[in-house]
Amino acid sequence: MEIDMVDEDHLAGDPCPFEPVVDLVFARWTSHVLWLLSQHQHMRFGELQSHIPAVTPKVLTERLRRLERDGLVERTYHREIPPRVEYSITPLASTLTPIFRTLTAWSEDHLHAVLDARDRFDQK
């Protein structure tokens, strides 16, 4: 890809300043997991699975590993019989909670407008 400096703005470098956060937090299933953990202090693997019926164990494991790696989720393994694993959000992830609340409020305030626009568009 080439850098075209002809325009008034330098074109090659206009990255979205919050795109890294999107990749971290809003990847599929990810924000759902974080939101559940933000309400429950700690949850077991099977508990998460039953709250998100559509997710398979494989994918849920992948997301939890990634969140753990990124410091957003803590995993505690209890060597018992049967084994028990508890997931919880870290203090770092808890700083996302206001964002989740804002998004929920936006949804309550404006989602209907989106659905209306969609209907109007489809009728044309």
Add this chain to the structure above:
Amino acid sequence: MEIDMVDEDHLAGDPCPFEPVVDLVFARWTSHVLWLLSQHQHMRFGELQSHIPAVTPKVLTERLRRLERDGLVERTYHREIPPRVEYSITPLASTLTPIFRTLTAWSEDHLHAVLDARDRFDQK
């Protein structure tokens, strides 16, 4: 506030209250487009493309159509030679701007902690 409601055991799951917003706004390229339009009042197709070097025309078109359908972007076609198309955000989409700013602030405040956690995880 501790929420430890024991109302589980219904299989319907526990849907994420802002997941529709995530699908609308944080799909790939989408928030980048909205953020660019929130800064430029109106932009042409090729202008968007040059600000987002990695996106192909096909995908950019798909995203813009979807945003137009959802009432978040307005498309204005000028019948000239050569043809000219201008995109802009709608008032509805401009209500998302505070969210974008919050995400940018979160990134500035906490992204380094994520990268640190990642390094620590990978060293183990």
Add this chain to the structure above:
DNA sequence: CGGCATCCCAAAAGATACTG
């Protein structure tokens, strides 16, 4: 210039079976 149509592929996600 700003697309749409078509074909194609890689990556993500799902299904299933199995284990410490």
Add this chain to the structure above:
DNA sequence: CAGTATCTTTTGGGATGCCG
């Protein structure tokens, strides 16, 4: 219980070419 391993499927996205 909490995963892992393997395989299959889906689908989002890239490449190319044509058109008003």
